[in-house]
Amino acid sequence: METIVVIKIGGNIIDDQKALADFLSDFAAIKSPKILIHGGGKLATQLSKDLNIEPKIIDGRRITDEKTIDIVTMVYAGLINKKIVAQLQSQKCNAIGLTGADANIIEAHQRINTEIDYGFVGDIDKVNTDLLIDLLSKNYTPVIAPLTHDGKGNLLNTNADTMAAAIAVELSKVKKVSFIYCFEKDGLLKDVNNNDSIISHLNIAEVEQLKEKQIINAGMLPKTSNIIHALENGVEKVILCHAKNVLPIVNENAKFGTTFTKN
């Protein structure tokens, strides 16, 4: 099998119907075997509000109580995941929507934290790629929602960035993987206020330097730590870019966004 393309999209695309439709049309046209991991966006927060359940966020993490895990399960695994699948099917991309619980793809445990009780939030223990590889080899396209399970019957809310990185790492043990992180900007910017200041290439050492200089700062730290994790664990290349550039990057090897490599 050729290189597997693992793509993560987040809220900025999911919350924008037109942008999502455009992206999915591009995604369907990618020729390589591909996997899409999607985040949640604002829909879960909106549904909580509509149901008069006040969302609790501590340090940027949603506290997932029993009502909230039901809501994110409905929104992530139900609404968002299946709408993406139906749209991809209409583009002749044979999508199959999954969570980490399905076929035991991602084993996780409830986060243990002595200071904050995150509730039904899952940290990943193990990614089982057998089914994913089998599906890819038969031209199916897995579309994965950010939920895992604990093996005790509980669904767990899991960060989509972390999940995407974990899947890319595990697949890279058996196949060549190109990992594309879509976000709201065109790439990693030297100057956050100047969209033309994209850094085209970085290795891990250079990332560390940019962190020290605080050019990579608060908002980007979790993403870059997932990127470094991926590179240190077998993923050859991570591209951080805007969703609108995914198709030329993959099909034409065009240069957009920031490419990260180990060395």
Place this chain on the structure above:
Amino acid sequence: METIVVIKIGGNIIDDQKALADFLSDFAAIKSPKILIHGGGKLATQLSKDLNIEPKIIDGRRITDEKTIDIVTMVYAGLINKKIVAQLQSQKCNAIGLTGADANIIEAHQRINTEIDYGFVGDIDKVNTDLLIDLLSKNYTPVIAPLTHDGKGNLLNTNADTMAAAIAVELSKVKKVSFIYCFEKDGLLKDVNNNDSIISHLNIAEVEQLKEKQIINAGMLPKTSNIIHALENGVEKVILCHAKNVLPIVNENAKFGTTFTKN
């Protein structure tokens, strides 16, 4: 591959947490390759009410407008499907939750009706069993929610009984299929008020006689027409029973409920 067991469960089990847990524990213990198709139950109606969206039912069919298809997608494909998957995983049953849109398992079209506009309700055109058979051969257990798609990007609400029968029929073209319909009673009753009056066996001709005598009446007509459809199209045996009796029926060939055969 041995006989594939196709089981349909409905609202009476899904709405009762204890009954569902008991059933899933039994289901996980079934040794044969197996598929579960589940209905929706009352949760979607409840969520509609909580969101102040008045559910519209005409002739027992839910009218599925744009808001309602979102709600049933959240509840059926999200909450119910993934909770079942997580519970089965905890019982070491390698479940994989799907809808008819996933992997294009069920192609459908929006119902055309000149008198009533049912909205996003799907009538089935084609069942593609390749992936299901492949999954079963690898010991995965498909768990299917009652949603299909129209190939134009729309999800469609589809009757779970009809969907289960269509899946059983299509699988029976390539494998031996035993089709089990779970419902709230112990079997088809000669006297609806007497739970001991179960009819243990019926062929199609006898079903037609019971319809004429109105022993099979309004509530049972759609179910029996699905059963007859299945028998006339290759399914060898349909068993109508209570969910609590599924395990002895399958693993021990015990006699519970009503068995339907063609002749």
